[in-house]
Amino acid sequence: MPKSARRGRTLLVKNPQSNGLPVVAIPCSREQLVHAYLSRCLSSLSEQAFELHLMDCRACLHAIEVQRLLVLGISEFRRRRSHARSSAKLSLARSRRARRPRAKA
Numbered sequence: 001m002p003k004s005a006r007r008g009r010t011l012l013v014k015n016p017q018s019n020g021l022p023v024v025a026i027p028c029s030r031e032q033l034v035h036a037y038l039s040r041c042l043s044s045l046s047e048q049a050f051e052l053h054l055m056d057c058r059a060c061l062h063a064i065e066v067q068r069l070l071v072l073g074i075s076e077f078r079r080r081r082s083h084a085r086s087s088a089k090l091s092l093a094r095s096r097r098a099r100r101p102r103a104k105a
Helices: 031-038 044-056 058-099
Strands: 011-014 022-025
C-alpha cells in the first residue's frame, strides 16, 4: 500500500482489475474486498459480511462512495461530450445550409 495511504490520506491508484479506472487506496486491511465488492465478485455471504464491515469502517465506505462518484462522473462526462458533438454537427449542417446560395426560380 502506498505510504500516504498508510497515514490515512486518500490516494488514487490504478488497479489492474479495475478496467483502467482509478481506484481509491485505503488504509484498511480489506482494501481488496472494496474492489471485489464494487465489481460484484463476492459471494452473497462475503458481501453481507463486508456490508457489516462498512458500518464500522469509514475508510472502506468512503472508498466505495468515491469510486461510485468517479464512475458516475465519467459517465456524465461521456454523455455530455456526445451531446456536445451532436449539437456541433447539427449547428455546422445548419450553417452550411444557410450559406448556400438559393437557386432563383
